[in-house]
Amino acid sequence: MEIDEYERSLQHSARVLREASLDAFLRKVMCDTVGSERCGSVRIYVVKDSSMNAGMFPNGMMLVNTGLLARLHSEAELAAIFGHEFAHFEKRHSLNKFLERRRSNDWASWIALAGAAAAVNTNDTIRDLRIGLIAFTRLQETEADILAGGLVVGSHYRLRASYVWLRVIEEEDALRAERGLRKIRRLVPALSDDHPTNEQRFLYFAKQESEVGDWGEDGTEGYRAATSVVLPILFDALIKGNDFAVADYVIRSRGEALGWDAPLLALRGDLYRLHGSPRDLASAQDFYQQAIAKPEAPSSAWRGLGLAQLKLGNPAGRDTLADFLKRDPAAPDANMLKMLLEN
Numbered sequence: 001m002e003i004d005e006y007e008r009s010l011q012h013s014a015r016v017l018r019e020a021s022l023d024a025f026l027r028k029v030m031c032d033t034v035g036s037e038r039c040g041s042v043r044i045y046v047v048k049d050s051s052m053n054a055g056m057f058p059n060g061m062m063l064v065n066t067g068l069l070a071r072l073h074s075e076a077e078l079a080a081i082f083g084h085e086f087a088h089f090e091k092r093h094s095l096n097k098f099l100e101r102r103r104s105n106d107w108a109s110w111i112a113l114a115g116a117a118a119a120v121n122t123n124d125t126i127r128d129l130r131i132g133l134i135a136f137t138r139l140q141e142t143e144a145d146i147l148a149g150g151l152v153v154g155s156h157y158r159l160r161a162s163y164v165w166l167r168v169i170e171e172e173d174a175l176r177a178e179r180g181l182r183k184i185r186r187l188v189p190a191l192s193d194d195h196p197t198n199e200q201r202f203l204y205f206a207k208q209e210s211e212v213g214d215w216g217e218d219g220t221e222g223y224r225a226a227t228s229v230v231l232p233i234l235f236d237a238l239i240k241g242n243d244f245a246v247a248d249y250v251i252r253s254r255g256e257a258l259g260w261d262a263p264l265l266a267l268r269g270d271l272y273r274l275h276g277s278p279r280d281l282a283s284a285q286d287f288y289q290q291a292i293a294k295p296e297a298p299s300s301a302w303r304g305l306g307l308a309q310l311k312l313g314n315p316a317g318r319d320t321l322a323d324f325l326k327r328d329p330a331a332p333d334a335n336m337l338k339m340l341l342e343n
């Protein structure tokens with residue numbers, strides 16, 4: 001019941017991105033992955049959140065973060081994520097299952113089993129309950145991944161989930177490098193991890209992929225087109241967040257996989273402009289100019305270029321901003337920019 005109420009509140013929430021063409025695309029990929037009968041029970045909502053997450057609730061409500069859509073590169077990758085969430089839903093994976101077990105007589109042996117899976121001894125019950133629960137969650141994650149692989153293989157999509165986890169590993173490397181930390185590789189989860197490690201996921205998907213063989217559709221162009229419509233919204237939280245290295249990695253990996261179109265170049269310009277060192281501002285100018293050179297350049301490229309030029313003390317910024325206002329007179333910050341130009 002509480003979940004239904006939450007879903008009703010979502011329907012009017014500003015945190016939800018509503019774009020009919022994107023919603024139709026997501027539904028199509030879901031139905032192509034799990035089959036047209038089973039996808040009827042799923043309702044998908046896109047949530048404006050920079051983290052790479054999706055989740056499905058027992059009532060059929062599924063949440064997909066913009067941060068996830070920004071990081072994926074194809075329908076086939078999305079199918080693997082949808083398959084994973086759908087497997088949780090169909091298997092009714094949840095905390096309740098763990099608690100039911102706990103109430104029944106076999107809970108102790110069950111915790112011992114989960115404890116064994118987590119390679120811990122199960123002497124201290126309270127501690128073990130917690131560790132057992134985490135290990136249980138982790139086992140469910142692994143089960144959902146394996147079932148997801150099966151769903152993708154049963155669809156027309158190519159099984160390519162290992163690439164998603166490879167990029168998650170690279171993204172973490174980029175973040176650690178920015179913070180002056182060494183790379184880490186973990187093939188054994190920590191006791192506190194409720195997921196298998198990224199490295200484990202990469203390896204078991206790569207193994208499954210090599211067993212299945214290389215066939216099926218990627219749906220790269222379909223994915224690019226469907227997400228391009230809302231690109232600035234998909235990247236907004238990432239660009240305005242605090243992890244420059246992460247946002248830059250995610251933008252770069254999309255550019256390398258799906259091509260550097262003008263909207264993506266303009267977003268990279270925004271990221272560097274907001275980061276703000278003189279060297280970043282020079283890079284930002286460069287990205288905006290590359291965007292402007294393309295026929296499909298968004299007006300935001302002129303706005304960003306003008307602001308970057310002014311910050312660098314280049315008077316040409318005034319003309320560039322005037323040009324932007326001609327292109328987009330109804331821009332939300334038009335009045336503010338006009339005042340800036342009058343001074």
Ligand SMILES: [Zn+2]
Pocket residue numbers: 084088141144
């Ligand atoms: Zn999961």
